[in-house]
Amino acid sequence: MPMFDTMADRLNARRRDRVRAPREPGGFTPKLLTVLREGYGFDRFRADVVAGLTVAIVALPLAMALGVASGASPDKGLITAIVAGLFISLLGGSRVQIGGPTGAFVVVVFNVIAAHGYDGLMLATLMAGIILIAAGYMRFGRLIRYIPHPVITGFTAGIAVIIASSQIKDFLGLAVVDVPADFIPKWIAYARAAATTDPATAGIGLGALTLILMLRRFAPKLPAYLIVIVLASVAVTLFGIAVETIGSRFPDMPHGLPMPTLPAFSLTKVQEVMPAAFTIAFLAGIEALLSCVVADGMTGFRHRSNQELVGQGVGNVASALFGGLPATGALARTATNVKAGGRSPVSGIFHALFLLVFVVFAGKLMAYVPLAALAAVLLMIAWGMSEAERFVALLRMPIGERGVLILTFLLTVLVDLTVAIGVGVTIASLLFMARMSETVTVTATRIDESEDAAQRDRLPEDVEVFRIAGPFFFGVAGELLDALKRIGRLPRVIILRLELVPYLDASGVAALQEFIAQARADGTVVILSEARSQPFRLLKRSGLGRSTGVVRHARNYDAALVLARKLSIID
Numbered sequence: 001m002p003m004f005d006t007m008a009d010r011l012n013a014r015r016r017d018r019v020r021a022p023r024e025p026g027g028f029t030p031k032l033l034t035v036l037r038e039g040y041g042f043d044r045f046r047a048d049v050v051a052g053l054t055v056a057i058v059a060l061p062l063a064m065a066l067g068v069a070s071g072a073s074p075d076k077g078l079i080t081a082i083v084a085g086l087f088i089s090l091l092g093g094s095r096v097q098i099g100g101p102t103g104a105f106v107v108v109v110f111n112v113i114a115a116h117g118y119d120g121l122m123l124a125t126l127m128a129g130i131i132l133i134a135a136g137y138m139r140f141g142r143l144i145r146y147i148p149h150p151v152i153t154g155f156t157a158g159i160a161v162i163i164a165s166s167q168i169k170d171f172l173g174l175a176v177v178d179v180p181a182d183f184i185p186k187w188i189a190y191a192r193a194a195a196t197t198d199p200a201t202a203g204i205g206l207g208a209l210t211l212i213l214m215l216r217r218f219a220p221k222l223p224a225y226l227i228v229i230v231l232a233s234v235a236v237t238l239f240g241i242a243v244e245t246i247g248s249r250f251p252d253m254p255h256g257l258p259m260p261t262l263p264a265f266s267l268t269k270v271q272e273v274m275p276a277a278f279t280i281a282f283l284a285g286i287e288a289l290l291s292c293v294v295a296d297g298m299t300g301f302r303h304r305s306n307q308e309l310v311g312q313g314v315g316n317v318a319s320a321l322f323g324g325l326p327a328t329g330a331l332a333r334t335a336t337n338v339k340a341g342g343r344s345p346v347s348g349i350f351h352a353l354f355l356l357v358f359v360v361f362a363g364k365l366m367a368y369v370p371l372a373a374l375a376a377v378l379l380m381i382a383w384g385m386s387e388a389e390r391f392v393a394l395l396r397m398p399i400g401e402r403g404v405l406i407l408t409f410l411l412t413v414l415v416d417l418t419v420a421i422g423v424g425v426t427i428a429s430l431l432f433m434a435r436m437s438e439t440v441t442v443t444a445t446r447i448d449e450s451e452d453a454a455q456r457d458r459l460p461e462d463v464e465v466f467r468i469a470g471p472f473f474f475g476v477a478g479e480l481l482d483a484l485k486r487i488g489r490l491p492r493v494i495i496l497r498l499e500l501v502p503y504l505d506a507s508g509v510a511a512l513q514e515f516i517a518q519a520r521a522d523g524t525v526v527i528l529s530e531a532r533s534q535p536f537r538l539l540k541r542s543g544l545g546r547s548t549g550v551v552r553h554a555r556n557y558d559a560a561l562v563l564a565r566k567l568s569i570i571d
Contacts, residue, residue, distance in 0.1 A: 028137075028307050030091045032345040044344060051342030052350025054223075055098055058336050059085075059351060060358060061225040062381070064246070064366060065374040066101040067325065069166060070109040072118065073250045074366050074374075075359070076325050077101050079257060082355045084315035084327030089348030092311030093141075093304030094292045098333040098348050099315050103381050104283050105326045107162050107417055112276045114181060118323075120273050122263035126320035127270070127277035132284060132313030141305025144289040148432075150397075150405035151424035152286070153390050158412025158420065160386035164379055171375035173201025173243065183413050201243045201372045208232050208376035225377050232373035233365075246374075247367025255363035257356070260321040279418045280316070284328040288312045291329035298338045332384065400431040433473070440470030442479040444486065462492035463564045469500040472535070474507030480515050490522040493564045497529045497557060504535035509542045516544070516551055525567050527552045529560040 059081050067077025081100035088099030112121045135141075165183060168190050169176050175196035180186045208228045215224035236243055246253070292303035312328060319327050337347050394405045408424035444466050459465060466483060470476070484490075496515075516526050528551065531539060539545040547553050552567075554560035 028310070029304070030307060030311065030345070031093055031095045031304065032090060035095065035344040035346070040344070040346075045346065047341040048344055048347035049350050051337050051340035051347040053354050054340035055333050055337045055342070055347065055351040056354035056358075057223045057226050059098070059100055059330075059333055059355060061229045061374070061377055062330075062333070063101055063355070064229075064369065065377045065381070066103065066106065068170075068246075068371065068374055069103075069106045069163060069378050070101070070325055071113045072109070072121075072325060073253050074246055074369075075250075075253050075255070075363070076323065078355060078359050079322055080319050080324035080327050082257065082352045082359065083322045083324055084319040085355070086315075086349060086352035087318045088288075088311050088315040088327065088329070089345040089352065090311070091307075091314050092345065092348075093307030093309075094295055094329070094334075095301055095303075095344050096295045096299060096334060096337050096342050096347065097288070097292060097303070097308065097311075097329045097345075098337050098351060099288075099312070099327050100330050100333065101325045102287055102328055102330050103163055103378075103385050104156070104159055104287050104328065105280065106166070107159055107412075108276065108279055108283065109325055110166070111181070112273065116269075116273055116276075119264050120269065120276075121325070122320045122323060123265050123269060124273040124276040124280060125316050125324075125326045126263060127273065128280035128284065128326060129313040129316030129318075129320065131277060131281040132309050132316060134313075135281070135285065136306045136309030136311075136313060139306050140285075141289065141307075141309050144286060144293075144305070147286060148404065148425065148428035150394055150401045151408050151421065151428055152290075153387055153394055154405045154408030154424060155412045155417060155420050157386045157388075157391050158409045159417070160382040160384075161409075161413050163385070164382035167375040167378045167382075170244070170371040171202070171205040171379065173198025173205075173372065198243070200241050201370075204232055204236065204241065204243055204370050205372035205376050208373040209379060212376060212380055225380075228376065229369055229373055232370050233368040236370050237368050241370075244371045245367060246369045246371065249371060250367075253366070256360050258323050260318075261323075263320060275418065279421075280326045281313075282421065283417075284312050284316065284326060285309055287331070288329035291331045291334045294331060295334050295338060298335065299343065400435075404428045404431070436471065436473075437476045440468070440472065440476040440479065442466060442468050442476070442483045444483050459561075460493075460565055460568045462568045463495065463561075464491045464493070465495045465497060467497040467500065471503040472501050472508035472511075473503065473505040476508075480511050481518075484515060484518065490519060490524045492523075493525050493527060493567050494519055495527045495529055495554075495557070495560045495564055497560075498532065498535055499530035499557070501535050502532060504538050506538075508535075509538055509544070512539075512544065513542070525552060527554055527560045527563055527567075529554045530556045 060078075063077035063081040064074035065077070067074045067080075070077070085099045088097060092099070109121060112124055116124070162183065165186055168174065169179055174190060174193045176189055176193045180189055211228050211231070212224045215222055215227060235241065236245065288308055289305055292305065292308055296302055308329075315327050319325065337351070342348070391405070395402055404424055404427055407427065408420050411420035411423055444464060466480070468480065519526050528539070528544070531553070536545060544551055552563060554563055
């Protein structure tokens with residue numbers, strides 16, 4: 001069964017999306033309504049039901065495993081897949097998105113439960129859902145394209161390492177009572193407890209891992225995870241193998257869906273979990289929209305990013321009310337849905353309904369599942385998340401990208417996911433702005449050797465021309481003043497050519513104001529030539545958008561020359 005798609009697949013899907021996918025109206029219309037309006041016949045219904053059953057078979061062991069890995073219990077993972085998966089399909093902006101718990105949340109959920117208890121997690125998940133709904137209606141959906149790839153790959157690989165590390169105890173049956181939360185102390189504890197490895201548990205874990213690999217290699221269409229979980233449970237039960245199971249660790253685990261309830265909250269509690277809520281919302285948005293991009297490339301349709309955020313938000317609110325975990329779009333399950341023939345949100349709805357049937361009528365069977373087999377499943381999830389090939393490929397990129405990748409990865413593993421994302425995006429942004437500043441030029445005509453001699457000859461003696469090429473933002477604002485200093489004595493008139501400036505920010509305006517102030521102090525008039533729409537709007541707001549005694553405007557360079565000659569003669 002395919003695991004997480006690589007970042008290269010996501011990028012290729014995004015390119016195909018731009019070329020193949022038809023535009024669909026209704027920015028805030030759930031895709032389910034669009035499908036029903038198109039006409040929904042029995043053949044499509046049958047295909048969606050089959051796809052929903054296929055995805056449910058895949059999601060069943062994954063939801064249980066992720067519930068355990070998150071520091072909760074298997075039933076919490078299943079509740080999330082049922083409730084959040086249902087609402088994400090009902091209200092989301094993708095035809096084929098499958099929602100539920102994913103590996104990206106494991107670290108965050110585990111830490112929130114440890115710090116604030118399960119009630120704190122439910123409150124954080126509820127708040128994250130509200131944040132996602134607000135982000136959707138504020139049209140933040142398309143901002144996903146601005147998250148740098150080294151940051152995404154770095155923290156995804158870091159999460160994979162943390163997930164894998166958290167499963168060593170259950171995989172080997174180590175006698176460690178309290179496993180430290182931090183990465184290095186955790187492995188020190190594992191090393192000290194290595195002699196306590198339980199042969200039976202390790203045998204179940206290694207056998208399950210080997211069988212998953214063999215099934216993926218020789219029978220990739222079979223539900224490897226479910227087969228392994230069932231066989232391991234049967235073997236442990238029939239042969240009386242003394243290993244820890246879900247039933248022994250969670251003896252009081254409830255079966256079926258609970259009644260929805262509001263999590264307990266207070267102003268103090270809201271303030272405490274607010275950072276976790278934003279982290280959950282951020283991860284949910286990224287994972288869901290990346291999954292949508294991949295699905296668009298596979299189906300040829302186009303998702304509605306803002307509506308998808310709304311659907312994700314409602315799904316997380318509902319999950320919190322039913323006592324579930326944070327949810328988002330699941331890449332592997334979405335890809336499975338598409339390959340199984342799902343072409344509408346109906347398949348996602350049936351995926352949730354089939355899981356509900358299992359929980360209600362066969363939930364007690366979960367007690368027989370050995371934790372070592374679940375650990376093997378989670379190790380494979382971690383490997384799929386790691387995107388090892390993409391990670392290695394990025395290590396061959398320029399030093400800036402490598403630095404962002406490695407720093408984000410190390411901060412994720414050793415410090416905190418939120419810190420890793422914040423630092424990674426900040427440094428990547430600074431590197432981008434530094435590179436952008438290298439592409440921007442500010443030149444003075446009389447001292448620019450590349451300028452055409454005939455054009456220089458057109459200038460009156462007391463007229464100078466500066467030309468800015470590229471976005472004029474805070475990273476290059478000082479270049480204009482430096483160019484002013486290089487020409488020495490100021491002329492009577494300065495023409496500032498802006499036709500090659502597509503963007504101007506507040507720092508650029510401040511530099512222009514200082515430039516004009518220095519010119520005014522020497523009795524020089526500045527002509528702003530051919531400002532484009534965005535720079536001109538900002539100039540108007542700053543008071544530089546109309547002609548005054550020291551600032552004039554010209555519609556193009558030729559008009560600026562005519563005006564300059566007049567001003568030079570007058571002066």
